[in-house]
Amino acid sequence: MAESTEVRKLVYLVTGGCGFLGEHVVRMLLQREPRLSELRVFDLHLGPWLEELKTGPVQVTAIQGDVTQAHEVAAAVAGAHVVIHAAGLVDVFGRASPKTIHEVNVQGTKNVIEACVQTGTRFLVYTSSMEVVGPNIKGHPFYRGNEDTPYEAVHKHPYPCSKAQAERLVLEANGREVRGGLPLVTCALRPTGIYGEGHQIMRDFYHQGLRLGGRLFRAIPASVEHGRVYVGNVAWMHVLVARELERRAALVGGQVYFCYDESPYKSYEDFNMEFLGPCGLRLVETRLLAPYWLLMLLAVLNALLQWLLRPLLLYAPLLNPYTLAVANTTFTVSTDKAQRHFGYEPLFSWEDSRTRTIRWVRAMEGSAQ
Ligand SMILES: NC(=O)c1ccc[n+]([C@@H]2O[C@H](COP(=O)([O-])OP(=O)(O)OC[C@H]3O[C@@H](n4cnc5c(N)ncnc54)[C@H](O)[C@@H]3O)[C@@H](O)[C@H]2O)c1
Numbered sequence: 001m002a003e004s005t006e007v008r009k010l011v012y013l014v015t016g017g018c019g020f021l022g023e024h025v026v027r028m029l030l031q032r033e034p035r036l037s038e039l040r041v042f043d044l045h046l047g048p049w050l051e052e053l054k055t056g057p058v059q060v061t062a063i064q065g066d067v068t069q070a071h072e073v074a075a076a077v078a079g080a081h082v083v084i085h086a087a088g089l090v091d092v093f094g095r096a097s098p099k100t101i102h103e104v105n106v107q108g109t110k111n112v113i114e115a116c117v118q119t120g121t122r123f124l125v126y127t128s129s130m131e132v133v134g135p136n137i138k139g140h141p142f143y144r145g146n147e148d149t150p151y152e153a154v155h156k157h158p159y160p161c162s163k164a165q166a167e168r169l170v171l172e173a174n175g176r177e178v179r180g181g182l183p184l185v186t187c188a189l190r191p192t193g194i195y196g197e198g199h200q201i202m203r204d205f206y207h208q209g210l211r212l213g214g215r216l217f218r219a220i221p222a223s224v225e226h227g228r229v230y231v232g233n234v235a236w237m238h239v240l241v242a243r244e245l246e247r248r249a250a251l252v253g254g255q256v257y258f259c260y261d262e263s264p265y266k267s268y269e270d271f272n273m274e275f276l277g278p279c280g281l282r283l284v285e286t287r288l289l290a291p292y293w294l295l296m297l298l299a300v301l302n303a304l305l306q307w308l309l310r311p312l313l314l315y316a317p318l319l320n321p322y323t324l325a326v327a328n329t330t331f332t333v334s335t336d337k338a339q340r341h342f343g344y345e346p347l348f349s350w351e352d353s354r355t356r357t358i359r360w361v362r363a364m365e366g367s368a369q
């Protein structure tokens with residue numbers, strides 16, 4: 001915990017505070033926000049690790065709740081100075097219905113905004129996603145673009161559609177009068193693919209590699225760049241922008257920021273190998289054996305099987321036409337907007353981020369090393 005002479009008087013609420021990113025935001029706030037007096041952690045499923053946080057100088061209040069329930073959200077928001085809304089249903093695999101995704105991501109966000117307005121909370125940070133922009137379904141590359149780069153954002157999939165709608169609601173709410181008469185100040189952060197300790201898909205790839213005798217098979221050309229950002233830096237960006245929303249309301253309010261750091265530009269699989277390689281896995285070159293049309297055929301078959309089996313069981317493999325299109329389309333960002341607007345610099349270097357992630361993979365059960 002950071003010791004500080006600053007007065008602790010602020011109440012923060014983190015929705016989705018027990019998720020992959022949310023846990024890092026919660027821990028980062030406790031370490032790096034010296035003005036914090038109470039931290040409310042709101043989630044559908046509370047993590048047992050919250051208990052160990054309750055012994056420090058900040059009051060940590062765990063709230064089991066559902067963002068789709070307006071009254072639960074309003075009760076959690078009442079009296080908070082800042083809300084970081086990271087709760088969301090992250091599903092591009094067809095596990096949840098489009099209706100459920102919409103309810104959690106769009107209606108849930110509406111509930112958070114209305115709760116701020118009704119209870120007088122003035123500062124709201126929304127965790128958006130790069131998918132609000134793309135990749136689009138036409139496969140257009142977004143090569144090291146920034147927040148102002150023109151791009152034809154065309155969404156069909158429920159997850160990016162819901163994130164785009166929710167982001168729009170948050171940005172439109174900037175300037176609304178909250179209880180007490182002051183204006184609401186909002187902004188949205190758009191992470192690219194987040195990685196780091198706790199990343200479920202990295203875990204899945206690692207275990208798949210172990211099952212395949214320490215091998216993974218390349219499916220995507222190495223030339224396709226996929227944007228990635230370390231979870232600690234994404235968390236840090238949330239903490240920093242939340243702090244600066246008050247001081248720089250005119251500049252930051254209503255803005256969007258991509259989340260970025262020094263992580264290298266690589267293909268999705270080559271990037272994963274930065275961590276999985278040192279943990280004993282190798283990437284086998286099979287691109288000639290698995291051309292794009294064959295992968296697309298498998299992806300379509302998976303989608304068909306998912307649909308056929310739905311009455312009996314949930315079949316939701318990583319490969320489907322949408323995930324294949326995302327993984328196979330260059331989407332990378334290069335920007336300094338967060339640095340210019342609120343002084344963001346990555347807290348973790350690429351070396352730190354890599355070392356921490358490798359340490360986490362190595363600590364997983366069944367390590368190949
Ligand atoms: N993981 C990524 O690569 C990535 C990239 C860009 C943006 N994001 C965004 O970051 C946010 C966090 O994603 P994550 O990767 O940590 O996912 P996650 O699934 O690990 O975390 C989401 C959390 O939200 C909670 N939640 C879900 N439905 C809820 C509900 N109805 N009420 C209350 N809580 C609910 C979950 O229990 C979970 O703890 C999401 O909004 C996601 O869209 C994630």
Ligand SMILES: CC(C)CCC[C@@H](C)[C@H]1CC[C@H]2[C@@H]3[C@H](O)C=C4C[C@@H](O)CC[C@]4(C)[C@H]3CC[C@]12C
Pocket residue numbers: 090092128129130131192193194201219220226268318319322323324326327
């Ligand atoms: C073709 C297969 C072998 C590889 C499949 C990989 C696939 C599961 C990965 C590739 C890209 C990943 C997405 C990307 O990193 C960004 C995001 C944005 C975020 O808001 C939610 C997660 C998501 C969609 C990642 C999901 C997993 C993807 C599609």
